[in-house]
Amino acid sequence: MSKCPSRSWPNTSASACAPGGVPEQIEAPGLWRGIAFRVGARRLASSIGEVNEIMVPQVLTPVPGTQPWLLGVANVRGNLVPVVDLGLFLFGGATLIGERTRVLLVRQGNSGSVGLLVDEVSGQRSLTLEMQSDAEGEDDPRLQRFVERNVRIEAQRLGVFSMLRLTRAADFQQAAA
Numbered sequence: 001m002s003k004c005p006s007r008s009w010p011n012t013s014a015s016a017c018a019p020g021g022v023p024e025q026i027e028a029p030g031l032w033r034g035i036a037f038r039v040g041a042r043r044l045a046s047s048i049g050e051v052n053e054i055m056v057p058q059v060l061t062p063v064p065g066t067q068p069w070l071l072g073v074a075n076v077r078g079n080l081v082p083v084v085d086l087g088l089f090l091f092g093g094a095t096l097i098g099e100r101t102r103v104l105l106v107r108q109g110n111s112g113s114v115g116l117l118v119d120e121v122s123g124q125r126s127l128t129l130e131m132q133s134d135a136e137g138e139d140d141p142r143l144q145r146f147v148e149r150n151v152r153i154e155a156q157r158l159g160v161f162s163m164l165r166l167t168r169a170a171d172f173q174q175a176a177a
Contacts, residue, residue, distance in 0.1 A: 030128065030129040031126055031127070031128060031129075032047070032126065032127040032132060032160075033047070033048045033124060033125070033126050033127075034046055034047050034048055034124070034125050034126075034127070034160070035048055035051045035054070035104070035121060035123070035124060035125075036121070036122045036123060036124070036125045036158060037102070037104065037118045037119075037120065037121045037122065038118060038119045038120045038121075038122065039086050039087045039090060039091070039095075039118050039119060040087050040090075040091050040093060040095075040119065042140075042143070042159060043122075043156055043157065043158050043159070044147070044158065044159045044160075044161040045125050045158050045159070045160055045161065046104075046106075046160075046161045046162070046163045047163075048124065050106060050107075050162075050163035050164065051104050051105070051106060051163070052105045052106060052107055052113065053104075053105035054102050054103070054104060054105070054121055055076070055102065055103045055105060055115070056101075056102065056103070057083075057097055057101055057102070057103055057117065058074045058075075058076075058083075058103070059074070060072030060073060060074055060083055061073050061074075061075075063082070063175075065176060065177055066175045066176055066177055067089075067174075067175050067176070067177050068088060068177075069084055069085045069086075069088040069089040069175075070082060070083075070084055070175040071083045071084065071085050071117065074103075074115060076105065076113070076115075079112065079113070081105065081112070081113050081114065081115050082114050082115065082175065083103060083114070083115035083116075083117060084114060084115065084116055084117065084172075084175075085117045086116045086117060086118055087117070087118070087119065089172065090142055090143065090146075091142060095117050095118070095119055096119075097117075098119075100119065100120035100121075101117065101118070101119060101120065102117075102118055102120065102121045103115040103116065103117055103118075104116045104118060104121070104163075106163045106166075106167065107163075107167075108167045109167060109168070114167060116163075116166075125153060125158065127151055127153075127160075131151050131152070131153070132149070132151065134151065134152070135149035135150060135151050135160075136149065136150040136151075136157075137149070137150070138150060138159060143159060143161075145165060145169065146161055146162055146165050146166050146169075147159040147160060147161055147162075148160045148161075148162055
């Protein structure tokens with residue numbers, strides 16, 4: 001179980017992690033740091049402060065009577081954590097579990113954490129003030145309430161995704177079917 005992208009992930013290095021495997025947080029004025037990930041065909045990034053841990057998918061215990069996107073609960077160091085298929089929640093298409101599939105562990109207010117199943121994590125990304133000033137709005141209505149802005153990094157569009165907005169969304173909180 002890895003807490004941070006490392007040796008086996010492209011475009012990342014072990015030096016990108018602080019001791020203990022959590023993403024390194026460096027304060028730099030005007031520099032936004034995030035964890036980049038893919039959900040379906042969409043490339044997104046969330047603030048490094050919003051992602052507590054990156055894990056490989058674990059064995060889940062199904063929870064009867066819930067929405068199909070709530071895959072079940074995982075035992076993470078003695079804590080039961082609900083795991084949501086983010087692709088199924090956002091786009092209606094299930095995420096296929098593969099070698100690159102990961103679970104982002106995200107704080108869910110005062111009620112603990114939630115795991116978000118994503119297609120892959122591509123490591124840390126930094127946005128300068130210039131990149132942020134050139135940001136575009138979100139045109140996909142399924143993402144508009146969660147994506148604050150879109151930026152271009154290495155000719156790829158990257159949506160800045162708010163985990164806080166996601167975990168506060170009424171439909172996300174209503175996992176009961």
